[in-house]
Amino acid sequence: MILPIVAYGHPVLRKMCEDITPEYPDLDKLIANMWETMYASSGVGLAAPQINRPIRLFVIDSEQIINNLEEDEKDEYPGDAGVKRVFINAHIVATGGEEWPYNEGCLSIPKVREDVYRPETVTIRYVDEHFQPHEDTFTGVTARVIFHEYDHIDGKLFIDHLKPLKRRMIKSKLDDISKGKIKVDYKMIFHK
Structure with missing residues (x-):
């Protein structure tokens, strides 16, 4: 079942999420719905807070990014074949390498894309x-997607990594999103 995506401005996106146990109700169904929702909205990752669940759960499929690169672009990500994986109760152990920019977007912040600097590697x-x-x-790019989704379960958004000037420049777009003044190809939940 395709679930609605929580839009920027909803308080669940700012919550530090809780670990869960294997007894979490209908977990298999929730994970299946998250995959379906992510693909239906053309995402490469989806975190539980984005579907209004404040739990430490996210799914990613960075294989689709790697598989869609041109042959010469694949050289930019040596050793990264991409992964399709479920992460539950994730906690970052270490990060490493140089920080590098990548133009990120987010299903909860549609039609906003900005360069974000993140480390090259993550151990989780x-x-x-x-x-x-x-x-x-x-x-x-797999580390990048993990960092992005991990931020969600810690109550952070990719825009939090932007410099203050950049944040001010996109403020009106963010305000429009939080007020529901945006059209997307997927169902969204707006905070009233």
């Missing part, structure tokens, strides 16, 4: 959908 501890523990290091 999490459990998968079967609650099997993992600690993995990711690089390149």
